[in-house]
Amino acid sequence: xxxxxxxxxxxxxxxxxxxxxxxxxxxxxxxxxxxxxxxxxxxxxxxxxxxxxxxxxxxxxxxxxxxxxxxxxxxxxxxxxxxxxxxxxxxxxxxxxxxxxxxxxxxxxxxxxxxxxxxxxxxxxxxxxxxxxxxxxxxxxxxxxxxxxxxxxxxxxxxxxxxxxxxxxxxxxxxxxxxxxxxxxxxxxxxxxxxxxxxxxxxxxxxxxxxxxxxxxxxxxxxxxxxxxxxxxxxxxxxxxxxxxxxxxxx
Amino acid sequence: xxxxxxxxxxxxxxxxxxxxxxxxxxxxxxxxxxxxxxxxxxxxxxxxxxxxxxxxxxxxxxxxxxxxxxxxxxxxxxxxxxxxxxxxxxxxxxxxxxxxxxxxxxxxxxxxxxxxxxxxxxxxxxxxxxxxxxxxxxxxxxxxxxxxxxxxxxxxxxxxxxxxxxxxxxxxxxxxxxxxxxxxxxxxxxxxxxxxxxxxxxxxxxxxxxxxxxxxxxxxxxxxxxxxxxxxxxxxxxxxxxxxxxxxxxx
Numbered sequence: 471x472x473x474x475x476x477x478x479x480x481x482x483x484x485x486x487x488x489x490x491x492x493x494x495x496x497x498x499x500x501x502x503x504x505x506x507x508x509x510x511x512x513x514x515x516x517x518x519x520x521x522x523x524x525x526x527x528x529x530x531x532x533x534x535x536x537x538x539x540x541x542x543x544x545x546x547x548x549x550x551x552x553x554x555x556x557x558x559x560x561x562x563x564x565x566x567x568x569x570x571x572x573x574x575x576x577x578x579x580x581x582x583x584x585x586x587x588x589x590x591x592x593x594x595x596x597x598x599x600x601x602x603x604x605x606x607x608x609x610x611x612x613x614x615x616x617x618x619x620x621x622x623x624x625x626x627x628x629x630x631x632x633x634x635x636x637x638x639x640x641x642x643x644x645x646x647x648x649x650x651x652x653x654x655x656x657x658x659x660x661x662x663x664x665x666x667x668x669x670x671x672x673x674x675x676x677x678x679x680x681x682x683x684x685x686x687x688x689x690x691x692x693x694x695x696x697x698x699x700x701x702x703x704x705x706x707x708x709x710x711x712x713x714x715x716x717x718x719x720x721x
Numbered sequence: 722x723x724x725x726x727x728x729x730x731x732x733x734x735x736x737x738x739x740x741x742x743x744x745x746x747x748x749x750x751x752x753x754x755x756x757x758x759x760x761x762x763x764x765x766x767x768x769x770x771x772x773x774x775x776x777x778x779x780x781x782x783x784x785x786x787x788x789x790x791x792x793x794x795x796x797x798x799x800x801x802x803x804x805x806x807x808x809x810x811x812x813x814x815x816x817x818x819x820x821x822x823x824x825x826x827x828x829x830x831x832x833x834x835x836x837x838x839x840x841x842x843x844x845x846x847x848x849x850x851x852x853x854x855x856x857x858x859x860x861x862x863x864x865x866x867x868x869x870x871x872x873x874x875x876x877x878x879x880x881x882x883x884x885x886x887x888x889x890x891x892x893x894x895x896x897x898x899x900x901x902x903x904x905x906x907x908x909x910x911x912x913x914x915x916x917x918x919x920x921x922x923x924x925x926x927x928x929x930x931x932x933x934x935x936x937x938x939x940x941x942x943x944x945x946x947x948x949x950x951x952x953x954x955x956x957x958x959x960x961x962x963x964x965x966x967x968x969x970x971x972x
Contacts, residue, residue, distance in 0.1 A: 512766070514762045514827075515926070516926065517926070520923040522922075552924055575764040627963070649968065651957070652958055660802055661798075673803055704960045705826075707825050708902040709881055716953070
């Protein structure tokens with residue numbers, strides 16, 4: 471099995487290395503990852519900008535790797551379009567930080583998995599609920615292994631990327647895997663205003679997330695209770711139920 | 722009615738001015754737009770980077786406007802979080818170019834509308850099927866007016882952003898408005914390799930879109946037949962039908 475591993479924290483991130491180590495147990499691994507952190511890049515692609523792709527020996531001689539000057543979505547496009555890699559599986563992460571609720575839209579980690587799903591490649595994004603660049607990924611590695619064994623034992627229809635979030639707990643305290651839906655929530659937009667040395671204002675985004683959903687089938691609920699959250703995603707953004715509603719109204 | 726107008730082509734784009742002109746007929750307009758083109762930025766936000774917000778007189782004294790150093794999604798966050806604008810309606814565009822099928826994921830124009838929907842603000846993204854910065858928006862302005870009259874006459878539930886694509890035709894040749902769904906399709910990933918003056922390779926993305934959907938209820942079908950496509954979007958990316966399928970399998 472050929473496995474493409476991507477991320478959004480950049481090629482030198484510990485979370486990427488942790489994912490590569492587990493992926494190796496399942497097949498031949500290739501890495502194409504951004505040459506710098508790309509958190510919050512959403513599904514951005516580089517339009518009107520040439521892209522660079524540098525071979526890297528960071529994972530040793532048995533794991534071909536490339537650093538890319540673009541976004542996570544660019545990495546997947548370059549892997550297929552320039553390197554000619556057609557993976558059987560695409561793994562993204564392990565992200566340093568959570569990707570639940572509407573964070574899915576902002577996440578570079580998930581954009582790589584969604585980009586894989588566009589191509590019909592089974593794709594999974596992994597995130598650990600710890601934002602530190604020095605986070606301990608040992609429990610997360612055991613979870614990635616468990617999720618992949620389950621995923622590969624129950625082949626999925628293509629075009630369904632999975633969003634896997636892992637609580638930041640010792641393995642013995644993780645209660646198991648849960649299928650979830652994206653919780654409703656929002657970011658309270660707050661900005662800290664500062665004045666630069668030239669007297670001009672600038673703003674740091676310091677918003678915080680607010681859940682608007684207390685049900686027990688959501689990603690947030692599962693993570694708060696110590697479960698791993700596995701949420702299948704869509705690549706068709708049509709609001710079909712609203713379409714039906716509107717068509718009924720118009721008749 | 723307070724109307725926030727955003728875009729992704731930047732504050733000086735003709736499409737933004739065309740949208741502002743029509744929006745003025747419906748209420749008090751405020752503009753917060755990127756200070757440079759942000760096409761293809763998807764739902765990127767600026768993390769770890771301070772943001773600038775410059776007042777602009779580009780639309781005259783009756784229309785307050787700000788140029789923002791960040792992405793389209795940042796513009797919406799700054800409008801609410803720094804400027805304290807709580808619009809009754811958010812309009813994004815008019816984009817110079819199409820946003821159909823999976824382009825929704827890559828689109829900066831729609832990220833602003835989706836960001837508005839996160840906040841429960843009725844939000845519409847408009848795109849004209851002409852990529853030229855010198856495109857003629859006169860027919861598109863008449864369509865924006867028609868869509869807004871319909872939209873305001875039939876109040877929608879919040880959290881449903883609309884994706885409106887307008888064919889690049891004279892008004893007399895536009896056949897009307899159609900409710901659509903996102904067509905299935907993909908980008909054929911192709912890159913043009915060049916060598917820089919220092920002997921190093923770089924790559925231009927030159928992929929092309931391929932429709933995988935011939936049904937007559939899609940955005941692509943409507944546009945090819947000369948209709949305006951109106952596609953309601955989701956902000957819950959959970960694949961609910963897959964969740965049900967998987968839960969049934971596991972029992």
